[in-house]
Amino acid sequence: MSKQNTLQKNETSKLHVNLNHKDSLFRMIFNDKKDLLELYNAINGTAHTHIEDLTLFTLEDAIYISYKNDISFLFDESLSLYEHQSTLNPNMPLRGFIYFARNYEAYIKLRHLDIHSSVLQKIPLPRYIVFYNGTTDTPERRTLYLSDAFSAHPGQKGCLQCEATLLNINYGKNQALMKHCRKLGEYAFFIHSIRSHTAHGKSLENAVSAAVDECIQKHILEDFLVKHRAEVENMVLSSFDQENHDRILKEYYEQKGIEKGKILTEIQLIQRMISKNLPLDTLSQFFEESALNTSQITEAIQQHPEMDESQIYALLYESLSGEEKDI
Template sequence: MEHYYLNRKYKDRLFRFIFSDKGNLLQLYNAINDSHYNNPDDLVITTIDDVVYMGMKNDLSFIIDDVMSLYEHQSTYSPNLPLRGLFYFSAMYRNYIEPMKQKLYTDSPLRIPFPVYLVFYNGSMEEPERKEILLSDLFIQNGKGLQPALECTALLLNINVGHNQELMEKCRILKEYAQFIHTIRSKISVGLPFQEAVETAVEDCISQNILSEILRKNKAEVIDMILTEYDENEFREFLKEDSWKKGHEAGVQDGIKTGIKTGIREIIRTFTELQLPKEQLLEKLTNSFSLSVEEAEEYIEKYSKL
């Protein structure tokens, strides 16, 4: 396994830091493609370190088996991902053909690697397991029925804990990365300050053998990366989103219960006003609301006096 190092030119991302190791990157590639490459040197790294466009760096790109893969990690969803991918691929292809650029103007086709763009998402908003995001969705539609000359497709993969479990089981290091981020969020959810939550999560994951080798060797750097890459608001936004979702689901259930009680009350009130037999009321309640006779009589006792 290669030595993990921190690029001191800029604050690195933890995801990129982990998968800059060719062994980890090959494990991830194999898991996604159901392939069985076992030599990390088969990967030709094409990551652009010295090009920054609008503050965004190319996370990881590489070529293997004539496929040029761009892997990007995001904790914030953006519909503009394909546009960023277009810029990245343009730069990578320019680098790729540089040694043979004179052939661009010949009558022989240049054979270039097949492009694949994956976005590994672990942000706070609820996203599906897999989602295609298209560059063409950003084009202004002019109503003339024209076909776009360009397309770029970003495939978003949700890597929050509980998502894409088959992929996680195939790629241990990706699963552990997701568990580590989840552990930090769990610490914050019980009230720990952000930095303390990160530091405690690191210690817990080391003891539980989650990213333990990386965390043990690079503890200070990893903590610094997390504190830089994320901010406390991002984690708290995740918790707020999660709490809203759970509260909404509970509210729906409560609403159903409230609606049932309202229906029962109105039926009892109608039967009472019309002075209809109690036996008919009991039959109506038990059949309409799946109540036992005892439950129906309790409701009658409660609502007939209102």
């Protein structure tokens, strides 16, 4: 057994899957190392066959509960991060930067690298791919840059950069890639089938069931869907429901001109004042232009002391929007 393979087996025993987030269908499909290696080869134009050298590298993230990534793994002296997105997110390079920093921190500890040494410490090459299958039209391939977020200094790259390669994996897109990775092409067809059935008037639940039947009949993801049908249907329904929920809240925020950063600051301040038993009426002027008032935030904090500011923010605006989910 190679030294790298031995290391990777040791790493596996020290790393754990994040159980704080529902698994995604994309991650579930590519949880099999054989399929993941095929996807890696298709993206990088390689023909590797040593599956035993591929190690899933998922952080134990009790500390990073607000962050999650779909798939990260070590292979071919590279640290690959694969993210699946159903909505366009220009902040993926920033998220990737955070993910890679955490992963490299774990890698350094596992390899016992001495970053204070006078000898150069070697680390895996980062590879960052975002698989997009939302309904917004976008090129088959584009690169997103962290430096685009440096708004205060346009045109200046600074000392940091993180690049995310976004691949449009909607059905009919990136056909060369789909040809070299059968599971990716079949996944694209499955999502396309769901959308086609909803476009023809079926409810989401019936559309998912019909798409599963169609794919099984056409031998698309057949074994996977037969074995995991109930789990897949529940997962897809939950995923599509969450997409719609996020869209409703986003539209509501934009209509009201709500600035998330400002609200989070307000929540943090009230949390600190409550913990120190300070009078909240001194904040009246600070909250004069807030989308929420002091009492609303205070009540939410007191009812849910276990929640962090981001969770309280989501809870408040979910109730404030008063919108019904409409798939």
